[in-house]
Amino acid sequence: MGNILQVENLSVTFRTHAGEIQAVRDVSFTIEEGAVTAIVGESGCGKSVTSKSIMGLIQKPGMVSGESKILFRGENILAYTKRQWESYRGQKCSMIFQDALTALNPTMNIGRQITEKIMVHEKISRQKAWQEGIRMLELVGIPNAPMRMKQYPHEFSGGMRQRVMIAIALTLNPQLLIADEPTTALDVTVQADILDMMKEIQQEHGMTVILITHDLGIVADCARHIIVMYAGKVVETGSAEDIFYRPAHPYTKALLAAVPRLDLEQGHLETIEGAPPNMANPPKGCPFADRCPRRLSVCGKEFPQNTRLSESHQVCCWLQRGNE
């Protein structure tokens, strides 16, 4: 299938007292329609800021640079008017946040929060919207949906709250769903349930999903494509097989080695020494150079261009430049 989303030269900066934080720096990638793409990276690598730009949620002091382009079905959404944004958000593109407890309104029952979204976008009676809300709760596997509609967020467990968030995000059948660390705060058992449920709905509806996470473990099972970000840059993109079986960037390799494996006998966990660079003053060269075990002299001077390793696999690393 074709691409639903094309991000070109996206840069986002935040003006703070510590200087201008360059959260996302000249990032380009595409998202295939009907598939799950994972954006993976550590805290502060710019993955959440990237997803918020796609939802148009960057607010002051944040700024998306003028050269940036985000094409949704060929239309540059960054040039949208307020009204166009309103019909885009929620209907075409929807988002699940990490922390369901702060994302939901504690003073409104679940039913009102779901029907509110439906009624803003569609001319529909309250009763019909309520019925639709019940259907959505059932879709995400919440038992006793008609009764649950009248309850408030604090009456739900963490896992159930996350399901409610997903239900709200899925109403109106968005074409693109962004899930920002949807299971990070949850127990492994609940995490597995929620990921299974999302996978099922995604496959049934052929929805496009961008899954944002710091845990490479959870994407092996559900993502078709993986984008690895580091210090505001995309350092490697590829299919799940490319990234897991043929990782080319030293950072990707290090990330993979840090994931504990239950199925293997490992005596020692690999770690990445040091910390990511300060984004107020990012290094000129490859941002990973300081922590890289295979650093070359050129790495500190210039950021490497993209190297295409195969049809699906691209990497930004000087070690690969010579192989072209």
Added chain:
Amino acid sequence: MMNQTDYLLEVIGLKKYFKVGGRKTLRAVDGVSFYIRKGETLGVVGESGCGKTTCGRTCLGIYDKTDGQVLYRGADVHCMNRAERQKFTKQAQIIFQDPYASLDPKMKIQNIIAEGIRAHKMASGRDEIQERVSTLLKTVGLDPGYGSRYVHEFSGGQRQRIGIARALAVEPEFIVCDEPISALDVSIQAQIVNLLDRLQEERGLTYLFIAHDLSMVKYISDRVMVMYLGKIMEITTSKALYHSPRHPYTRALLSAIPIPDPAMAKKKVRIPMEGEMPSPVNPPRGCRFQNRCPYAVEICREAEPDLKEIGEEHYAACHRWAEI
């Protein structure tokens, strides 16, 4: 059977109930017995609400017990006089889960770390305290110059290192690690686990390591204890737990852990658990796991299984462990 004098901590039939509204009682820890040998790490795993944190805190005497005994080097932790208590707080320390909430934002790092040194009069004079703090910062991999900074200037992983330095300051022999890595990125988790590992080797520390994630616990623990609704389901060496788990709950927990390998993840079979964890205010009759257990039969609904020795150093609380 091991010689009992090898036990640093022995817990016998420990219960901790909390009064909640409406004359109800929440049975957070409901009769657990275990021991920790000197120099070993006992991992405690289970879902949120299983009582693992309450268990750890009650072992340190932070909470009063409802029933049972906690013996530290043979002395009852909950029946100590002032001098004994003072000595115990120097021997046993805790590292908290949330590195954001457990460090005072108004105190300098050096004062946070020095608090224990001053309280136990372990150093005299400003210079000696200063020197100790610098050494501690170096030990946990932080720059000694950071002492005069405040907590907000540090990342999550660095804050957890500060928490570890604070615990080490009084030169304890026993540390309760209460989910020290849950709030951190995967790559940082590996750093902290390796740091704790190294410190144990250098100083002969004994750990009670609480986590909700079995995969990290595997690395650090000699033995692992699995809790569910305030009870121990299974307790054995970490090798046996991963290679031959006997309790259905342990198996379900293990099967929920994602495998960071696309081909194997697709082949993996998950053992499903029905529904959600019941409330510890009103636990089910019989075996606590029976209403979610795929193997439950009549006897499971009627009688609560005891924790039985089913192999060398292997205990499980299940009626049907031999058949399944």
